[in-house]
Amino acid sequence: VNEQITFPDLLRGQDPVFLAEILSKINEIYTVPIDFYAYYYVSGANQCNTRKKRFDHMMHYKMVFDYLSDSKFDKIRHQFRYEMVDFIRMMGVEGGKDILDATREIFKDQPDVLRNFEENFYFYHEKNEEMKKLVDFNDRNNPRISVLIPVYNVSEFLENSIDSLLNQTFSDFELICVNDGSTDNSLEILNDFSKRDSRVKVINKENGGCGSARNRALDEAKGDYIYLFDPDDQIELDAFEKTYKNAIYNDSDIVIFKANVIENNKITNSRTYFNLDKLLKNKNFKRYSFNYHDVKEIVFDIGYAPWSKLYKKEFLDNYEDFRFDVGIAFDDVPFHVKSMIRAQKISFVNEFLYHYRLDNLNSVNHTSSNSIGIFKIIDIVEEILKNEGMFEELESDFYRFVIYHVLYYIIIADSQEYFALAKERFSRIDEKFVPKNNVKFDLVLNIDDYLEFKFEYLKILYEETSNKLNKDIVKLTKDNEKLKKKNKKLEKNNKKLKKQNKKLKKENKSLLNSKSWKLTEPLRKFKKNI
Numbered sequence: 001v002n003e004q005i006t007f008p009d010l011l012r013g014q015d016p017v018f019l020a021e022i023l024s025k026i027n028e029i030y031t032v033p034i035d036f037y038a039y040y041y042v043s044g045a046n047q048c049n050t051r052k053k054r055f056d057h058m059m060h061y062k063m064v065f066d067y068l069s070d071s072k073f074d075k076i077r078h079q080f081r082y083e084m085v086d087f088i089r090m091m092g093v094e095g096g097k098d099i100l101d102a103t104r105e106i107f108k109d110q111p112d113v114l115r116n117f118e119e120n121f122y123f124y125h126e127k128n129e130e131m132k133k134l135v136d137f138n139d140r141n142n143p144r145i146s147v148l149i150p151v152y153n154v155s156e157f158l159e160n161s162i163d164s165l166l167n168q169t170f171s172d173f174e175l176i177c178v179n180d181g182s183t184d185n186s187l188e189i190l191n192d193f194s195k196r197d198s199r200v201k202v203i204n205k206e207n208g209g210c211g212s213a214r215n216r217a218l219d220e221a222k223g224d225y226i227y228l229f230d231p232d233d234q235i236e237l238d239a240f241e242k243t244y245k246n247a248i249y250n251d252s253d254i255v256i257f258k259a260n261v262i263e264n265n266k267i268t269n270s271r272t273y274f275n276l277d278k279l280l281k282n283k284n285f286k287r288y289s290f291n292y293h294d295v296k297e298i299v300f301d302i303g304y305a306p307w308s309k310l311y312k313k314e315f316l317d318n319y320e321d322f323r324f325d326v327g328i329a330f331d332d333v334p335f336h337v338k339s340m341i342r343a344q345k346i347s348f349v350n351e352f353l354y355h356y357r358l359d360n361l362n363s364v365n366h367t368s369s370n371s372i373g374i375f376k377i378i379d380i381v382e383e384i385l386k387n388e389g390m391f392e393e394l395e396s397d398f399y400r401f402v403i404y405h406v407l408y409y410i411i412i413a414d415s416q417e418y419f420a421l422a423k424e425r426f427s428r429i430d431e432k433f434v435p436k437n438n439v440k441f442d443l444v445l446n447i448d449d450y451l452e453f454k455f456e457y458l459k460i461l462y463e464e465t466s467n468k469l470n471k472d473i474v475k476l477t478k479d480n481e482k483l484k485k486k487n488k489k490l491e492k493n494n495k496k497l498k499k500q501n502k503k504l505k506k507e508n509k510s511l512l513n514s515k516s517w518k519l520t521e522p523l524r525k526f527k528k529n530i
Helices: 014-025 051-067 071-091 096-106 111-124 155-166 186-196 210-220 239-250 313-317 332-342 373-387 395-413 416-427 439-446 450-512 515-519 521-529
Strands: 145-151 173-180 200-205 225-228 254-263 266-273 309-312 346-357
Touching: 014 051, 014 071, 051 071, 051 096, 071 096, 071 111, 096 111, 111 239, 145 155, 145 186, 145 210, 155 173, 155 186, 173 186, 173 210, 186 200, 200 210, 225 239, 225 313, 239 254, 239 309, 239 346, 266 346, 309 313, 332 373, 373 395, 373 416, 395 416, 395 439, 395 450, 416 439, 416 450, 439 450, 515 521
Parallel strands: 145 173, 145 225, 173 200, 254 346
Antiparallel strands: 225 309, 254 266, 254 309
């Protein structure tokens, strides 16, 4: 390095700026995994005790961001951003106005950074009316969230679903409902909602499928974040509040949250989706973001539906192809894969905020004629991975995705045509990507007639089910024997306690009838009165 690197003329934050400048000018850094130095920590809040120090502390973040602007420093820069937002908490009420003034001055040419900081400031002080007034939270031309709903013949569920949206604790959103040529009274219900609530916008179009309806809504969306909702499901009333706060704190491209199901009109955890807490253990999800490099399973293993994700619109708008494929079932799969491999900052709300309805018989998943569309989806996903230059990296995950989904729909489709396509697709998979002892996969390759395959396949399912039931019976039998032994032991203890109780009663009766007890009765009464 030819130029001299010096410490900046700041009262606070000199060291991080000095290090950031060094990092920006070198190619390698070596570390020794030994603790040589003990640092005496003093809270930054105590040290930033003047307006000048607070201003300089905010300035040092700007300088660090400028030095570390290269994409290779994304994670480091993001950690500094966390620190900058956490500085709101450190300063509390006393220094809050100073750091807000400093941020507005220092980041006046970076409106996105400033807006995000102001929103974090607002939510941190949301219970303090005086501090909240420092940020004009409602001074917005566009809503913070655009909620997009494709609607087709769901009048049975529509009112409850939309009520769960309109009654949210976070109200700054628009609700764009696209009626996709419904033949029931869904459009009438939507129009009634739009008359009652100005946030509801209704678009009526000819039937073109879920993908076309979602695309139309995406074209109309004005919010900072996009949420795609299915009109037969329900969402927790604080879902938008929790996901939006998580999004702005983590500066997320996508926020994922958990979902369970509605069965027989009851919310239950009999099935759960997007359980990222099982993959990312011991994480503080309020202050944590990741991408597919950190958790490869998010591409093919956590679920594809968009209703459990909040997307930053700016992230989607950076790509021309963030649209849903039209005229085909499972159109959310390619959208999901593209978003997961492109997003740099994904965060997670570890709560069940969405309730997915299983008993809507008009759903794509209940329609056998849609099953064959999985082959088109597989081709689209393969092309996406190749175009993004990620096919080799995710090849084994992709083929696991292919095998699982082709086998999943093979009996649902129940046709020789589907079976022939499955056979052709499996024949192109290198055996190194096939799980060992996958009998169902081998059946597809080794049998030509679908009915013969179906017979053998159902035999395997029967055996698997029988084996599982037998294991369950064995386990229940063992559990029952343990309970019997425990009960026998409790009965024995109970008899023992009854004998002890009988003996104590006898002793007590003997005591009460004794001369000494009768002679001391006046003394006991005297003591009680005292």
